[in-house]
Amino acid sequence: MGIRVLIIDSQDTYRAGLQAILEADQVVESARGACDLDEADQFTEEMRPDVVTVNLDQCGGDYEPVRRVRQRLPDARVLVIANQDAVGTLPQAFAAGCSGFLVHSATRYEVTSAVKT
Numbered sequence: 001m002g003i004r005v006l007i008i009d010s011q012d013t014y015r016a017g018l019q020a021i022l023e024a025d026q027v028v029e030s031a032r033g034a035c036d037l038d039e040a041d042q043f044t045e046e047m048r049p050d051v052v053t054v055n056l057d058q059c060g061g062d063y064e065p066v067r068r069v070r071q072r073l074p075d076a077r078v079l080v081i082a083n084q085d086a087v088g089t090l091p092q093a094f095a096a097g098c099s100g101f102l103v104h105s106a107t108r109y110e111v112t113s114a115v116k117t
Contacts, residue, residue: 002029004047005115008040008065009033009055009081018053018111025112037065044072051115053102056082056093063096070097079114081106 005022009015015033022031032047034040043049052073054065066078077099082089084103093101100114 002027003051003115004029004049005031006040006043006047006049006052007031007033008037008052008069010035011055014055021108021111022115025115027116028112037068040065041068041072044069049073049076051077051079053079053081053115054098056080056089063092063098066093066096066098 005028007015007018007022009018012033012035015035019031019033022028030047032043032049034043040052044052052069054069056063063080066080069076069078078097079100079102080093080098081102081104084105090101102111102114106114
């Protein structure tokens with residue numbers, strides 16, 4: 001059984017691109033995108049993802065999505081994706097329950113590797 005990934009990002013093009021990258025990887029069983037927290041809550045219940053990516057820039061720099069995912073799925077890994085400027089907020093990200101951090105400029109390999117580990 002492969003890895004199930006939920007992508008939380010309000011930008012349709014970014015969600016679709018990340019979903020395509022992950023689905024092309026044979027280790028990922030399924031990837032699904034959610035445009036907001038309400039949709040993410042629905043998909044969380046339906047698919048029970050192993051990994052959730054959260055675009056911090058689309059959440060106004062707030063770590064509430066990370067906290068919500070961790071409350072609903074304590075065993076899921078949460079990867080925060082943000083601009084390089086957000087690196088200074090890493091302590092808050094990990095305090096909120098994030099498992100890893102990627103910058104938007106991450107390569108395809110870095111993204112798939114982060115999802116797998």
